[in-house]
Amino acid sequence: MSAYFLDTSSFANQRERFLEAAARVEATVATYPHPMHGPRGETLSTDVATVGPADAQKRLVLVSGTHGVEGFYGSDSQIALLDNLRDHALPEGTCVVLVHLVNPWGTAWLRRVNEDNADVNRNYIDFTQAPPANIEYETLHEIYLCRDLDGPERQRADEQLATHMRDRGEARVRNIIEAGQYRHPDGVFFGGxxxxxxxxxxxxxxxxxVASARTAIAFDLHTGAGAYGHPMLMTIGERKVPAHDTAQALYGPWLYTILTAENASSDSGVAATATGYTSQALIDQLADVDLIPLVIECGTYDGARGHTLLRDDHWLHLHGDPFDATGRRIKAALLEHYYPADAHWRELIALRTRQIWQRALDALTTM
Ligand SMILES: [Zn+2]
Incomplete structure (x- = not known):
């Protein structure tokens, strides 16, 4: 194993900082070990820190790292909240449940997907039923199997993709791809x-x-879609549920509602054609809890750039070597795409994230 992968941004470093911050506020920590290892041979896990009485009726639930590489934003935000709780007591009867890096393999390997090349945010479907079909993806799949990073095969794949976008419209093609697909483990946006x-x-x-709570507000934390430096607060669901109205009343025009369906579109940069989002798992799993499932999606660079980087990273894990110089370059670009180093970007999203969570904590006192 090697010095590759980025020294400052690693799963182990992020986990250590999270656990230190949790210890400083005397949080209760539970660890869920992951069966695989990171690029440095490091052990992987998801850690859950609970601040406040574990039997509190009201809970703020914060989930980071569904898309592994996006976890640096989520983790840093969770650490900032833990630090903030050193000086600010939680409202009575409330606890905060911080679920740290739920796709630890993806964070460690700087990938959006998990160890199965699966997009975890397409995986929360009912596998006892036939998974959603994505017939149109079949015509695009070949593009993502190309064996060159740059060279004639990649050029051909680029041309193929450009042709599809010209014929069908760029937004439509992005929707087809990002809707997820359940047939090709070596494809992109594979739902498992x-x-x-x-x-x-x-x-x-x-x-x-969380299940023993009466009321919970949950946030799944993401980056990479939307306008640069703009954290978008969203509800995502297959249909409008009562929680949408409560959330709308709570956040007013800050809240963006996305209803997903086979042919739905959205101007948010988030795929409205997809199913299997984290929100769905929380709704299913917390049937007896009065739950508001929310998403924060922080905009970074433009989507076309992101898609090229995802293609490069997909190539890297199919045909390349994540430990060589090319691998390192791709990883650095991917991390920058999902967590820009720009201090002003980070300041804005940290501020907005804190505001959103503060409003949730205030609201829980009245719920
Ligand atoms: Zn994401």
């Missing part, structure tokens, strides 16, 4: 063929740490 480790673990965590 069974519950992933993350899926099973998140359900277990919700059962153990």
């Amino acid at each position: 063929t069974q519950q992933t480790w993350t899926n099973r673990t998140v359900r277990q965590i919700m059962q153990a740490h």
Whole structure:
């Protein structure tokens, strides 16, 4: 194993900082070990820190790292909240459940997907039923199998993709791809063929740490879609549920509602055609809790750039070597795409994230 992968941004470093911050506020910590290792041979886990009485009726639930590489934003935000709680007591009868890096393999390997090349945020479907079909993806799949990073095959794949976008419209093609697909484990936005480790673990965590609450507001934390430096607060669901109205009343025009369906579109940068989002797992798993499932999605660079980087990273894990110089370059670009180093970007999203959570904590006192 090697000095590659980025020295400052690693799973182990992030976990250590999270656990230190949790210890400083005397949080209760539960660890869910992951069966695989990171690029440095490091052990992987999801850690759950609970601040406040574990039997509190009201809970703020914060989930980071569904898309592994996006976890640096979520983790840093969770650490900032823990630090903030050193000087600010929680409202009575409230606890905060911080679920740290639910796709630890993806964070460690700087990937959006997990160890099965699965998009965890497409995996929360009912696998006892036939998974959603994505017929149109079939015509695009070949593009993502190309064996060159740059060279004639990649050029051909680029041309193929450009042709599809010209013929069908760029937004339509992006929708088809990002809707997820359940047939090709070597494809992109693969939703898996069974519950992933993350899926099973998140359900277990919700059962153990949230299910006994009366009321909960939950946030799944993401980056990479939307306008640069703009954290978008969202509800995502297959249909409008009563919680949407409560959330709308709570956040007013800050809240963006996305209803997903086969042919739905959205101007948010988030795929409205997809199913199997984290929110769905929380709704299913917390049937007896009065739950508001929310998403924060922080905009970074433009989507076309992101898609090229995802293609590069997909190539890297199919045909390349994540430990060589090319691998390192791709990883650095991917991390920058999902967690820009720009101090002003980070300041804005940290501020907005704190505001959103403060409003949730205030609201819980009246719920
Ligand atoms: Zn994401």
